[in-house]
Amino acid sequence: MTLHIDIPEETLSDILAKAFRNSAFVAGFVITLLILAMAIASYAWTPYDVTRLVISDKTQAPSLAHWFGTDHFGRDILSMVMVGARNSIAVALVAVGIGMGVGVPVGAFAAARGGLVDEALMRVNDLVFAFPALLSAIMITAIFGPGAVNAIIAIGIFNIPVFARVARAGALAIWPREFILAARAAGKSSTQITVEHVLPNIATLLLVQGTIQFALGILAEAGLSYLGLGAQPPMPSWGRMLFDAQTRMVVAPWMAIFPGMAIVVTVLGLNLLGDGIADILDPKSRRQR
Amino acid sequence: MTTYLLKRLAIALATLVLASMVVFAVLEVLPGDPARLMLGMNASADQVELLRNQMGLNAPLVLRYLRWVGGLFSLDFGRSYTYSVPVIDLVRERLAVSLPLALIALALSTIIAIPVGLFSASRRGRAGDTVAMGAAQLGVAVPNFWFALMLIYVFAVWLRLVPAGGFPGWGAGVWPALKSLLLPAVALALPQAAILARVTRSALIEVLNEDYIRTARAKGLPYRAVLWRHALRNAMIPVLTILGLQFAFLLAGTIIIENVFYLPGLGRLVFQAITQRDLIVVESVVMLLVAAVIAVNLIVDLSYAVVDPRLRSRQ
Numbered sequence: 001m002t003l004h005i006d007i008p009e010e011t012l013s014d015i016l017a018k019a020f021r022n023s024a025f026v027a028g029f030v031i032t033l034l035i036l037a038m039a040i041a042s043y044a045w046t047p048y049d050v051t052r053l054v055i056s057d058k059t060q061a062p063s064l065a066h067w068f069g070t071d072h073f074g075r076d077i078l079s080m081v082m083v084g085a086r087n088s089i090a091v092a093l094v095a096v097g098i099g100m101g102v103g104v105p106v107g108a109f110a111a112a113r114g115g116l117v118d119e120a121l122m123r124v125n126d127l128v129f130a131f132p133a134l135l136s137a138i139m140i141t142a143i144f145g146p147g148a149v150n151a152i153i154a155i156g157i158f159n160i161p162v163f164a165r166v167a168r169a170g171a172l173a174i175w176p177r178e179f180i181l182a183a184r185a186a187g188k189s190s191t192q193i194t195v196e197h198v199l200p201n202i203a204t205l206l207l208v209q210g211t212i213q214f215a216l217g218i219l220a221e222a223g224l225s226y227l228g229l230g231a232q233p234p235m236p237s238w239g240r241m242l243f244d245a246q247t248r249m250v251v252a253p254w255m256a257i258f259p260g261m262a263i264v265v266t267v268l269g270l271n272l273l274g275d276g277i278a279d280i281l282d283p284k285s286r287r288q289r
Numbered sequence: 290m291t292t293y294l295l296k297r298l299a300i301a302l303a304t305l306v307l308a309s310m311v312v313f314a315v316l317e318v319l320p321g322d323p324a325r326l327m328l329g330m331n332a333s334a335d336q337v338e339l340l341r342n343q344m345g346l347n348a349p350l351v352l353r354y355l356r357w358v359g360g361l362f363s364l365d366f367g368r369s370y371t372y373s374v375p376v377i378d379l380v381r382e383r384l385a386v387s388l389p390l391a392l393i394a395l396a397l398s399t400i401i402a403i404p405v406g407l408f409s410a411s412r413r414g415r416a417g418d419t420v421a422m423g424a425a426q427l428g429v430a431v432p433n434f435w436f437a438l439m440l441i442y443v444f445a446v447w448l449r450l451v452p453a454g455g456f457p458g459w460g461a462g463v464w465p466a467l468k469s470l471l472l473p474a475v476a477l478a479l480p481q482a483a484i485l486a487r488v489t490r491s492a493l494i495e496v497l498n499e500d501y502i503r504t505a506r507a508k509g510l511p512y513r514a515v516l517w518r519h520a521l522r523n524a525m526i527p528v529l530t531i532l533g534l535q536f537a538f539l540l541a542g543t544i545i546i547e548n549v550f551y552l553p554g555l556g557r558l559v560f561q562a563i564t565q566r567d568l569i570v571v572e573s574v575v576m577l578l579v580a581a582v583i584a585v586n587l588i589v590d591l592s593y594a595v596v597d598p599r600l601r602s603r604q
Contacts, residue, residue, distance in 0.1 A: 134541035138559075223432065
């Protein structure tokens with residue numbers, strides 16, 4: 001597979017050097033890495049067992065023993081935040097995978113074919129966009145029952161038209177270029193051209209959109225599990241923790257503060273990472289939201 | 290221009306019809322028999338069958354779909370299974386909460402975002418811009434329901450300025466009602482404002498690089514006049530597009546926010562209706578929300594022509 005980069009004189013080390021000078025990228029990269037490390041570490045070690053209830057320790061304020069305090073069952077909030085990261089990341093990441101896996105081929109196909117196929121696919125896209133995503137996610141989880149897997153499906157479905165749109169727009173800009181014409185003259189089929197020439201050229205675009213959708217997925221998962229439609233107890237999830245915290249705001253505000261901060265930091269990190277990548281690889285690109 | 294408008298209108302109508310089919314089909318596969326739900330678990334199979342016939346649930350699929358759509362047009366949405374009142378009454382009552390809430394939030398986010406975007410764009414790369422965009426970056430990352438909880442903690446629990454939740458109804462007076470919508474509206478508006486400010490900034494920066502801006506400056510117009518009269522107007526199209534898209538987010542956002550503040554609005558109604566399997570309410574409200582989203586996006590498309598006279602002259 002040949003890779004076509006817009007600025008051929010730029011080598012990998014040039015890009016890396018630029019990356020380390022880009023503060024948004026560095027901050028986003030470090031934050032994302034830390035959150036990932038926290039989620040992975042939670043498999044091996046957490047300060048306390050998140051499934052053990054110690055009623056005598058309930059709603060304790062943050063202390064040296066419990067950095068983030070404890071909840072109404074005496075569970076350690078820091079441990080729950082760590083384990084909750086797994087759930088958030090897994091749901092959002094797989095939802096991005098679904099969106100890319102289906103959306104990118106659809107968008108690339110629409111761009112390659114054009115005409116009626118393109119028109120029809122874009123109208124289907126319009127249709128999906130007409131449904132407020134969260135409302136439909138609630139309906140989907142209501143049909144199939146609440147749970148992490150159904151949350152993934154619900155969020156993933158709404159990633160599909162986003163990636164289809166980005167892939168199509170990106171591909172449409174590539175198709176009129178000379179090297180595509182050359183590939184055509186060489187007798188390559190439109191599928192071959194799409195795979196070998198179009199997709200590598202829109203990879204950056206998709207990567208940036210991927211980080212945006214990843215961040216949005218974390219927010220959507222938190223919303224769904226706040227409404228009781230995401231991961232089910234005893235599996236800790238950030239949204240569910242916020243729901244439990246709501247009625248106890250007066251006695252235990254830390255129950256709401258720390259899971260919320262975990263969401264904010266994670267989403268912030270991913271957005272900075274996306275901004276950074278977009279900046280480094282194409283200074284002219286503007287994020288489309 | 291006319292063909293453009295007609296095409297947009299046709300697409301909007303087609304989307305609406307397709308959406309109604311999707312909503313109807315989805316609710317067909319939802320588990321739970323409404324007749325059984327109304328009569329309770331002790332009812333006999335015969336009783337359930339009788340009620341199903343009365344409710345027209347045994348009619349063929351296509352007929353039921355047409356009846357439903359016909360009902361929507363004559364504002365007859367059917368009766369709620371759980372509330373035993375016409376759905377239209379429920380919707381009217383709940384809209385009195387949700388519509389003001391969404392409008393206040395939209396107004397708030399626009400009032401915050403446009404000046405911040407202008408400020409940042411005119412000070413690009415300087416400290417003020419960095420601070421404003423840093424705040425916007427943070428605002429995008431904050432989940433609105435968590436922000437709502439923090440607002441409740443500070444303004445309701447701690448400072449006791451506003452109620453922590455609930456809605457006294459417009460009958461209790463405009464100010465008490467508005468007061469209970471204030472925190473929810475702020476919570477809804479913040480993330481939207483952050484996104485809008487970023488879009489406004491980048492649209493403005495794009496425009497400020499154009500030749501006609503240099504010309505306007507060269508002919509001696511003060512910077513402020515150029516910014517407001519020339520730049521902002523030309524940057525309006527992406528801003529309007531995002532505003533239209535945000536309307537859908539706002540409607541969906543009310544579902545969670547109304548749950549946080551225990552507001553008797555449309556979002557809470559549809560959420561409860563879904564969990565209670567009150568399908569008639571779900572299909573009517575979802576259809577209403579989808580129609581609102583399609584209508585707003587159509588209006589946004591049409592407003593391009595108002596904002597940009599160049600589009601109008603392309604007859």
